[in-house]
Amino acid sequence: MKNKIFAIDDERDIQEIIKVNLEKEGYEVNTFSSADLAEKHMKKGNIPDLIILDIMMQGTDGYEFCKRLKSVKEYASIPVMFLSAKTEEFDKVLGFELGGDDYMTKPFGVRELKARVKAHLRRTETLHAKETQVLRYKGVELYPEQYALSIDGSSVDLTKTEFFILRIFLENPGKIFSRDNIIDSVRGQDAYVVDRTIDVHIMNLRKKLGPYKNIIRTFSGVGYGFKE
Amino acid sequence: MKNKIFAIDDERDIQEIIKVNLEKEGYEVNTFSSADLAEKHMKKGNIPDLIILDIMMQGTDGYEFCKRLKSVKEYASIPVMFLSAKTEEFDKVLGFELGGDDYMTKPFGVRELKARVKAHLRRTETLHAKETQVLRYKGVELYPEQYALSIDGSSVDLTKTEFFILRIFLENPGKIFSRDNIIDSVRGQDAYVVDRTIDVHIMNLRKKLGPYKNIIRTFSGVGYGFKE
């Protein structure tokens, strides 16, 4: 999923440079000419993954906005990169003191900006919990990451081959696979086995599927498939 | 608890400036004149919370060191701040590409350095808190900060390799790791060992797990994993 970035700066040119370049990197970029506008947008439930923030602006200035942001638990973990014409060390230190995560000075290099943005997002993405994928049909659940099958909640062990066969079925409901198709996707293109071998795997799979054994259907003369 | 910082730079003066100023802030600072020395220290179990890294050095240079660090799961989350006389945008971008988290150019302002260090530690501390937590499953308790394992209350010594393997299992319950996955997270990306080597580590681990040896399950043709 695309990472969302807010660029808050009262100069249209800067907004454009940031937007164009970061979108080229595959980010979704929203630009705002003031912190107040950005804040309004966030209150509507539009939460960015990173904020690029000018300091001197009409209305709420960057420092103030950052400080406010970091005091709200929901927003505190969003990285804030200051981007300002203020080059004094004092200004930078203040930015960090108020909770900022980075500080770049104008004029800035686009490539450095992109690199820094990427670095911050890299660091935060581990925080975002990864959800495990599941292939499900009724009480049958297959967890690709875990090579595991659960039938009505209780787990069943599969062999590697059984796992791959069941997976191509669940990934392609309705599709019928010939025995060649099946063995190809499980063992690679140039593996040859006797047809009866696949039948045996199917049989073993059906045994393990218990009450759901009929989700694997036989199409005489054609092959096997999963059909609801 | 004090945050530990490694400052790696071949100039004694720089080392001193960093050490003195950051210690004033309450950090524990270790200085090294080469990345190789720092790495040796880390292998002994001395893990910093942040690394300040020069680029041009004798032996392994900063870029190379950073890249290697980020490829080892154990070290990947440690923030790396480059501190270099190389001011070209290209150099900065490269630093970030290799997994760096920040880049300051020499000469640098001490106050800005302190502010940036603080910002990085602020960001990682929540993550870090989780990392030093005890990993527990039934009577098995793993203490990440001391390579120690306790089984039903009595402590068992683990070797470093055993510790890391057990840890990735306990951190990812249900997930299955191939032998390559395992050795990669323990030794870094481009380490090659024979498959049977991992089996031996697993066997030794199981012996030490005593009554809980079966929490490490074998998935034939796939790898190993921890499953409740």
Place this chain on the structure above:
DNA sequence: GCAATTGTGAAGATTTTGTTAAAATTTCCA
């Protein structure tokens, strides 16, 4: 009904893993 196709149990072949001991490497300590 009959030929073709599929289901099934068990035996055999193959692959994968477990285990031991010894070699190579690293770490530790005097």
Place this chain on the structure above:
DNA sequence: TGGAAATTTTAACAAAATCTTCACAATTGC
């Protein structure tokens, strides 16, 4: 720094798990 101890890695073989085949029974489709 040298050498002992600890650790990691490897090789060789045993054991286990998995896959494949075969023979024949059961089923399907015309």
